[in-house]
Amino acid sequence: MALGKLTIARAYQAVQQALEEAILSGELAPGQPLPTETELAEKFGVTRHTVREGMRALEQSGLVKRDAGRRLHVTRPKHDALASQSSRALMMQQVSFREIWEVAMQLELLAMDLLEGRIDDTLVEALEANAAAMSEALERGESISALDVEFHALIAQATGNRVLLMSREPVSLLFYPSLDRLFTHPRTRDRSPWRILEAHREIVAALRARDLATARLWMERHMADFRRGYEHAGLPLDAPVAP
Secondary structure (H helix, E strand, O other): OOOOOOOOHHHHHHHHHHHHHHOOOOOOOOOOOOOOOOHHHHOOOHHHHHHHHHHHHHHHHOOOEEEEOOOEEEEOOHHHHHHHHHHHHHHHOOOEEEHHHHHHHHHHHHHHHHHHOOOOHHHHHHHHHHHHHHHHHHHOOOOHHHHHHHHHHHHHHHOOOOOHHHHHHHHHHOOOHHHHHHHEEEEEEEEOOOHHHHHHHHHHHHOOOOOHHHHHHHHHHHHHEEEHHHHHHOOOOOOOOOO
């Protein structure tokens, strides 16, 4: 048996972990104030300074926030806050465009699968408005990156699946900036944006007809075409992604 040094958590980290467990288990619910530093110091058998450090670390995690009276309350982290943390972690791992694209492809197809029984006129109208705005932007020679992100986000939101939403956000933060690389590259800037619009229109038409199979097929083609464009531009698939 191999023996090595034990890693002993610092006292403030133990305080942070105990509070996180109480929040994640529901013992401390969203909106509920945390006990005071004095109460926690007595409960954990540590100094108020240690409690203060643990609470500061907990606040940075996004699980608690301060109200106007400076009292910490439990909060439910927003998708974008969690996504920023996760995307930073992915960047630190130096994940490649290929890895991001592989996961993005599956998430977009999963979103289409989860639309079963959830396609309605509100979704179709929102997507049609997005496609119209994209067409107008292209005619003016403007970037459509933000509209492309919105298009896919509308579909994901329509699934009503919070796990999907939280899973795709950090991937999207790293994946969609690659659009600008295609839109500005000499080999792809004249055609790639229009191909994206064409695919979006086909997806919308299929969803309007409640033909989810065809919509899914076009989504798969759309995502595959994005990778082909990246390759055609000569951009490295296995280089670390950049924000």
